[in-house]
Amino acid sequence: MDHTHEEEKRLKGQIEMWEHIYAFVDSMTLKCAVELGIPDIINSHGRPITVSEIINNFPTTTSSSSSPNIDYLTRVMRLLVRKRIFSLHIDEKSNQIYYDLTPSSRWLLRDSQFNLSPLLLAQLDPWLLKPWQYMGKCVKEGGLPFEKAHGVEIWDCALANPQFNHLFNDAMRCTAEIIINAVLVKYKDGFNGIESLVDVGGGTGIMISEIVKANPHIRGINFDLPHAVATAPEQQGVEHVGGDMFVHIPEADAVITKWILHDWGDEDCVKILKNCHKAIAKKKNGKVIIVDCVLRPDGDGSFDNTAFAFDLVMIAHTSGGKERTEVQWKTLLNNAGFPRFNIIPIPAFPSIIEAFPE
Template identity: 40%
Template sequence: MKNQGNVWNIICGSVDSSVLKCTIELGILDTIYNSSKPMTLSSLASTSPSLSTLKTENLYRLLRYLSHMNLIAINSVEGSDEDTFSLTGISELLLSSQERSLKDWVLAIDEEHSINGWHELSDYCLSADDAPTPFVKLHGKTIWELAEEVPEINGLINNAMACDTKMVMPAFVQGCGSILNGVKKLVDIGGGIGAAMSYVVKAYPGIQCMAFDLPHVVAAAPEIPGVEMVGGNMFEFIPPADALLLKFMLHNWNDDECIKLLKRCKETIPADHGKVIIIEMVLYQDEDDDYLTRARLNLDLDMMLSSGGKERTNDEWRILLEEAGFKKIEFIPIFAIQSVIVAYP
């Protein structure tokens, strides 16, 4: 029976992400958190306008499923027929009020632009090397081209990337500060709306910080004191600096594109003291942590379908960087799903 249950859970795997998005959109977790105490079903429904329109039975069924996702705890109350509902530690990573929240990443997942591509997985695995990704097949353009044309998509992507930044940059600043010692200018290549640089400039105000990304991305960026925003195409030009940051960006590209970009980075930084700082996942670095390994493998397949990129192992990163001409490579684990890779010319 256990094997049957495991297979059924795999078959229904997409239910988790759909329920999670619904939960965020309805504000269930935020409502319970804001109450500062466990809530009954009736109080939960009456507190939030969005929840008051739901059938009580449907709300309960959602809560019951969330308890099996370990996002909600159902508590029996002595002397009462009504259970109460409270948050678990995991659900704190999905609250609007928490700085390190993955809420915006959840909202970036939608049927039209993300989920439908998974239905093309079989065909794409059987296709030629130069076949368009399922995303391009469905939309007729890359995700970056679509974001340039559709402000809503651009906003979803920017918010999701900023969401990831809030998780990883505190860990980077705390665990890798020595890497930035002596750096006078740092440019974040593919730096989005400057979120990553906001952490660096706060911790190291003496470093001249720049975020470099496509013009339509930079145009949507807020003003961040101490961070210069510059628009351009990284495959055509990279602003000179003694250190370059590539955060959660190289996994969007195949090996040939990464090597081309990394060679350009190597040409840009000083040969005697320059460095390229990469923040990316390293597959199988925590073989005893099945949750992290599976999360990284999930994102590897997502990259394959959406952009044609990939997540890489330690050896694959080393081969890629050596092919681009870097002589010294350093891997540094941090308290995040990503690791830090430092490459020296």
Template identity: 40%
Template sequence: MDFDDIEDHSAKLFRAQTHIFNQTFVFINSMSLKCAIDLCIPDAIHKYGQPMSLSQLIASLSIHPSKTCFISRLMQILTHSGFFSQHNATENEQEVSYVLTDESKVLLKDHPFSMISLPQVILDPILTLPTLFHTQNGVTFWDCASREPKLNHLFNDAMTNDSRLISSVVIEKCKGVFNGLESLVDVGGGTGTIAKAIAKSFPHLKCIVFDLPRVVDGLQGTEDIEYVQGDMFEAIPSFDSIMLKTIMHNWNDEECLKILKICKEAIASKDKENVIIIDVVIGNEKGDSELDHTKLFYDMEMMVLAIGKERNEKDKAKLFFSAGFN
């Protein structure tokens, strides 16, 4: 198998994974639509009579102040789904504005062909019971996983499946990242899927899989892999390099900053601050690709399930600089 065949195989696997994720999270489209209807967003923009800025929209909605920070992300996915159109800011306008599309016009209460009743009945809580995880269960997702072995197993198994594809792509496309490294801590490394793949491809590299006791308890290490129990919010083993695979999107900025500062303290060589981040990078996607939509699904999922979010390059850079990285 030549290089072109390998690259084509990886691309097909990645597209397959993206499609599965997209279909898994497709319900977020429905829930976002329900939010728009419940908050009367189409009517608010229609009543305004011209492109409506985000701040003006927020001010017009009947929503608790603690929830206003989520409206921009809701509008992001609704715009990507075609329910609103984004009116780009000019030099004199500091924020984007929104206008109705044909799809959102038929969600107006007084539209002669209003379709507002259909999603309202289909998405009624009596049928779907969609709630924020913490509101529904009284504890965070992570606390619940620590108490419920079945949920803990399902989550770890899901992360293992995800890591299989990610590891193949990372090793194939990012070999240079690991050249010259002698040791690596995979923080929140789960059952060690990625660490095992890296250790196999780079025999000189000593790897530690660092995770909570409920995740790594009972797992057997090898000559190149060691499992270490601990809490990344307290301390991380000191090694040459640290890897965070889909960790930061689980947490808000404050928690991410804390994690990064602990990472900086843990790096053995202060001359080379090697922190490897494998995570979603979100931006102002305007295309119609399934990958872009999946990223937005993930962002909404992090908002509902945990306290995290997906970030763009600027957001990530700000966190790194704030943590003291150059």
């Protein structure tokens, strides 16, 4: 009996290891489908369609000798059906196979308000995949995987390479829209009583603009590096201000940051948070609204596994960034002069961490 049990455990371990080794196939096959525009092609028909109909809607190629490989596409769709990205229907009369969208693939539609395709394409682009090849070296010897892969840190790379900058910004924009919607749904009362709000690291002002639209009583300040705000579109009720969050942050009733602090190590985060503290110091009920991940080591929530994966993304792509547990957030906030805080879950990957100076 014991021998049989041990053999079953060994077999289970082998099965799991095979799945881990080839987990990248799922992601790369999904990237293939997005690059081909398959979710959009199915959606444009408004009904389940065949492989031939998918192929007939591919953009025409310049080479007269090239033609789509039906066998390849059939096998791509077979895997993605198994992974519940698409659904499969068989016509009983004709025995024809039809493919349709699922709740998962609807998040990949380019014309949808909430679309994760840009994030998928960015994370699986060679620019962002290459640093992972240096993870082991950096664990052993120190250093930054992205810098070892490309010779510069990610922010310098974005400045020097317009194509990568565009890819990266599109990914950030699509996630911003999803997260902002979740914030406005779950935290709408949190903006009551705020007359001025500064978005630290707000980029082109997407988040602060949406907050001001939903809360017209707020005067919004979009704060980022000068080159970042230089291309920001004019928005009613929003002022774009260039500067450096490590030096000074404009005064306001409240400060909000989204996916900023996870890009930096603890020492840098304390510097940023202390400047946030100064920005609200003259306000009676000042607070800092942090939209970032809270790691739950024993958590089994919908986004907990993604959070741990994202923590490793911070190693691969940033200069000391990390995702933090509640205990780590408490230490960080205390060191910056915020002894009291609340964690508010939202229907998205990050949470809201509401921090108060007293």
